[in-house]
Amino acid sequence: MNKFKSFSSNFLLILLFSILFINACENSNKNSKQSNIKTTETTNIYKQISPNFNADSAFNYIQTQVNFGPRVTASKASIVCADYIANEFKKQGASVITQKGTVTNWDKRKINIINIIAQINPKATKRILITAHWDSRPYADNDPIEVNKTKPVLAADDGASGVGVMLELARVIKLNKLDIGVDFICFDAEDLGKPEFEDSYCLGTQYWGKNVLPINYKADYAINLDMVGGKGATFVWEGNSITQGEKILRKVWEKAALLGFSNSFQYIQNGQITDDHVYVYKATNIPAIDIIHYNQQTGFPAWWHTVNDNMQNIDKNTLKAVGQTLLEVIYTEK
Numbered sequence: 001m002n003k004f005k006s007f008s009s010n011f012l013l014i015l016l017f018s019i020l021f022i023n024a025c026e027n028s029n030k031n032s033k034q035s036n037i038k039t040t041e042t043t044n045i046y047k048q049i050s051p052n053f054n055a056d057s058a059f060n061y062i063q064t065q066v067n068f069g070p071r072v073t074a075s076k077a078s079i080v081c082a083d084y085i086a087n088e089f090k091k092q093g094a095s096v097i098t099q100k101g102t103v104t105n106w107d108k109r110k111i112n113i114i115n116i117i118a119q120i121n122p123k124a125t126k127r128i129l130i131t132a133h134w135d136s137r138p139y140a141d142n143d144p145i146e147v148n149k150t151k152p153v154l155a156a157d158d159g160a161s162g163v164g165v166m167l168e169l170a171r172v173i174k175l176n177k178l179d180i181g182v183d184f185i186c187f188d189a190e191d192l193g194k195p196e197f198e199d200s201y202c203l204g205t206q207y208w209g210k211n212v213l214p215i216n217y218k219a220d221y222a223i224n225l226d227m228v229g230g231k232g233a234t235f236v237w238e239g240n241s242i243t244q245g246e247k248i249l250r251k252v253w254e255k256a257a258l259l260g261f262s263n264s265f266q267y268i269q270n271g272q273i274t275d276d277h278v279y280v281y282k283a284t285n286i287p288a289i290d291i292i293h294y295n296q297q298t299g300f301p302a303w304w305h306t307v308n309d310n311m312q313n314i315d316k317n318t319l320k321a322v323g324q325t326l327l328e329v330i331y332t333e334k
Helices: 002-034 055-067 076-091 156-175 203-210 239-258 276-284 316-331
Strands: 095-104 110-120 127-133 181-187 221-226 235-237 265-269 288-292
Touching: 055 076, 055 156, 055 316, 076 095, 076 110, 076 156, 095 203, 110 156, 110 203, 127 156, 127 203, 127 276, 127 316, 156 181, 156 221, 156 316, 181 203, 203 276, 221 239, 221 276, 221 316, 235 239, 239 265, 239 276, 239 288, 239 316, 276 288
Parallel strands: 127 181, 127 221, 221 288, 235 265
Antiparallel strands: 095 110, 110 181
């Protein structure tokens, strides 16, 4: 009898482990279908090194931009908002350059632009560049309601969210000693373009690329932020980013995983997206990646290029995931 009990117990244990092993293999196969990107596994409890990112503060920075109304390039709201952004960076101790220029739109119109460049520790040799566009799209051409397609976009997520994260990063860095240099560039005229016209997007970045400031500018790498505040946002490995800076992608995504943000930063490979990071790389050869909200099944978020890109879609959890990940990247650089 005792021998039978022992056999039964061992048999049940073997059966249990077999089931668990099969389930683990099935889950592994599902993940491998999603992506061929190799990830780094860790069983150790990770201790955050960076200071805390305040999502409430970032949210308020976004709200203030939105309060100006649509910041369409060269509009009155745009000019006022440019002053606000530049002054906020100055409050955080950054050296600020306001780059003004003129670009040619897809319809051949000449348009005045403003790029805002803010440097922290400008004399440091090691530098990280973080960028975002701050303008609003002048037409909600992706809106499902026909009468809305010619209306300007409020651009809470597609524009203001990236700037909000950058302003909060600058605020935190001012309060917590950092030896390396961090540069922020807010690019204008990113969202004037139309798909049928080549190089009609990212006009502010293209202008900067031909007139790089600061002169002889160098950075170890660049990270572009686009639509980084939306509810349920997922960020995948964008195709141009893989080509231009796979090591940087891996660095950022690994930090996100260690901090517990794997639901947002997913190891899934996506197609190429032409964004500001492409023109930064073309102009300077600085490895540049894009953190942009994109879902493999649904594409860009539902509010993208619609009148519904407003504060109702901004999620502090997403802001926290992006902002804290970036701080961890910055504060672990040697």
